[in-house]
Amino acid sequence: MSVDSRRPRVGIIGTGAIGGFYGLMLARAGYDVHFLLRSEFDTVAREGLQVKSAVHGELSLKPVQAYRSAAEMPSCDWLLVGTKSTGNAALGPIIRQAAAPNASVLLLQNGLAVEDQLRNVLPDSLHILGGLCFVCVNRVAPGVVAHEAFGAVSVGYHSGPAKDEASRMAVVEACAALFRTAGIDAPVMANLQQARWQKLVWNVPYNGLSALLQTSTGRLMADPDSQALIRSLMDEVVQGAEACGHSLPPGFAQHLFTVTESMPDYRPSMYHDLAERRPLELDAIYARPLAAALAAGFDMSRVRALYQALAFIDRGNHPASKE
Amino acid sequence: MSVDSRRPRVGIIGTGAIGGFYGLMLARAGYDVHFLLRSEFDTVAREGLQVKSAVHGELSLKPVQAYRSAAEMPSCDWLLVGTKSTGNAALGPIIRQAAAPNASVLLLQNGLAVEDQLRNVLPDSLHILGGLCFVCVNRVAPGVVAHEAFGAVSVGYHSGPAKDEASRMAVVEACAALFRTAGIDAPVMANLQQARWQKLVWNVPYNGLSALLQTSTGRLMADPDSQALIRSLMDEVVQGAEACGHSLPPGFAQHLFTVTESMPDYRPSMYHDLAERRPLELDAIYARPLAAALAAGFDMSRVRALYQALAFIDRGNHPASKE
Numbered sequence: 249m250s251v252d253s254r255r256p257r258v259g260i261i262g263t264g265a266i267g268g269f270y271g272l273m274l275a276r277a278g279y280d281v282h283f284l285l286r287s288e289f290d291t292v293a294r295e296g297l298q299v300k301s302a303v304h305g306e307l308s309l310k311p312v313q314a315y316r317s318a319a320e321m322p323s324c325d326w327l328l329v330g331t332k333s334t335g336n337a338a339l340g341p342i343i344r345q346a347a348a349p350n351a352s353v354l355l356l357q358n359g360l361a362v363e364d365q366l367r368n369v370l371p372d373s374l375h376i377l378g379g380l381c382f383v384c385v386n387r388v389a390p391g392v393v394a395h396e397a398f399g400a401v402s403v404g405y406h407s408g409p410a411k412d413e414a415s416r417m418a419v420v421e422a423c424a425a426l427f428r429t430a431g432i433d434a435p436v437m438a439n440l441q442q443a444r445w446q447k448l449v450w451n452v453p454y455n456g457l458s459a460l461l462q463t464s465t466g467r468l469m470a471d472p473d474s475q476a477l478i479r480s481l482m483d484e485v486v487q488g489a490e491a492c493g494h495s496l497p498p499g500f501a502q503h504l505f506t507v508t509e510s511m512p513d514y515r516p517s518m519y520h521d522l523a524e525r526r527p528l529e530l531d532a533i534y535a536r537p538l539a540a541a542l543a544a545g546f547d548m549s550r551v552r553a554l555y556q557a558l559a560f561i562d563r564g565n566h567p568a569s570k571e
Numbered sequence: 572m573s574v575d576s577r578r579p580r581v582g583i584i585g586t587g588a589i590g591g592f593y594g595l596m597l598a599r600a601g602y603d604v605h606f607l608l609r610s611e612f613d614t615v616a617r618e619g620l621q622v623k624s625a626v627h628g629e630l631s632l633k634p635v636q637a638y639r640s641a642a643e644m645p646s647c648d649w650l651l652v653g654t655k656s657t658g659n660a661a662l663g664p665i666i667r668q669a670a671a672p673n674a675s676v677l678l679l680q681n682g683l684a685v686e687d688q689l690r691n692v693l694p695d696s697l698h699i700l701g702g703l704c705f706v707c708v709n710r711v712a713p714g715v716v717a718h719e720a721f722g723a724v725s726v727g728y729h730s731g732p733a734k735d736e737a738s739r740m741a742v743v744e745a746c747a748a749l750f751r752t753a754g755i756d757a758p759v760m761a762n763l764q765q766a767r768w769q770k771l772v773w774n775v776p777y778n779g780l781s782a783l784l785q786t787s788t789g790r791l792m793a794d795p796d797s798q799a800l801i802r803s804l805m806d807e808v809v810q811g812a813e814a815c816g817h818s819l820p821p822g823f824a825q826h827l828f829t830v831t832e833s834m835p836d837y838r839p840s841m842y843h844d845l846a847e848r849r850p851l852e853l854d855a856i857y858a859r860p861l862a863a864a865l866a867a868g869f870d871m872s873r874v875r876a877l878y879q880a881l882a883f884i885d886r887g888n889h890p891a892s893k894e
Contacts, residue, residue: 473882559796
């Protein structure tokens, strides 16, 4: 094996807000971290990465082991994928080039069934894990990430060569240890699908409404009508999860609502995606959960209305990239 | 009586797109029409009114019998109210000043229960009629109205001194005759409430979505997701009407959908209200129908979600005018 087992080599696929933040934290903890970049390669290669964190202060990493192409990267034991889920179909060749033979690929994305899509384009020898980021980060300039709050990554096993529960847990625990060494809370998820539904209880209302209404969590939480709309969307997602066999903890939606009330004012990623005319992550966050719940007999009708409004906006926002 | 019965005197309360269009048509048909204006008084008094009509060509009226205040107007037999329903609470004194003793007040507004609100502030001696305008008009400049399609006004009796069906019908028929003489189709509605629900089947989706998505009917009808959203909103309003005891004709929603597909591209009034930072007519078009349907046991959940999103936008659009 080409890799020193005491110092795992980590590849960051997509060095945006998520990839940049976690990659920098891991590099500062002593891991050998390699960053794949596209449009920001020149800036980051020259000036490094910065995280302006409300929690950790101003952090920087320079020089950065930066690459324009996955073919130039060394084989990595861990690949952290921080790209938008809208590009998952194209990830196969990139990950195959950057992955060591038994590498683990951690998908740091929102939504449902994102790992399934990746499984179809990766060899069976690679572990796929799902990671749910509970973090408020935004890319504010090339190579510069603002970290406003939180930071945890919940990790769970999706699929791959680990065939029994003990070996799956060993991979997940190793992944969690990677983050914990870097000072990042990393709970282990026994049930990845349930955890993804739990995350949707937040993402469905806040991502979509921040884009649709061109606003932030703080303003959404200060208005009685948007508050009521958020609660009804959350309730529908909880019912959708239940229809799919995932009973969420009692009071879970209320818990997220309260957490968001006390959060610093935040513009979720979909707000920024719309503003910067990137495709919205509507498949992962809306279409697949809607289809899964409907197949299980429950129509999330308000969620569907929100999805349809967002799909209309998305189609007009980047006409060239659609069918 | 101060009024020549062969040439009724008509007062237009609110000379915007609706009031300007119908008032000009009635004046050109020979009626003695008096226009109440506010911000556009100077322009209209000096330059008259113009209707640029795709149906009738370029029409103008000059001079215009224009007034800054209802106190200056002569007593009118007919008062046509074309103001926004958001200002109905303040209409009492204005209408009392302009109305002949047994005048009829025709409320040319969308939404539910708009006449109830007016009834509370008017003497019992005045007839109140409801009018539903099936017309695509927009005010494009002070005193200038663009008329893009259609034109009919359906009229029905709401309340007042006519206590039996025959005398109610006599008032409504006289009102319809007024319009027909001016070349305007004016069906008589036996059931005003049902007709208001029928109009809501159009107004609820198209007014709200044009404002929320900052778009026109043509673009809404060209996108599969907004099409589906429109259909589901229409279906909910039809169910809401049924819950309230109004069975709409079979296929009514589909009929409106088809009519709108073949309509010229149009931006409904709520689009313009938002763009020009006027209060949105959310009470009449959303809150009251929602409350009526809920009281009858049916929650129009998608309509409610749309209403909540619009209420959030409306509150931010003119912060000074809200509580």
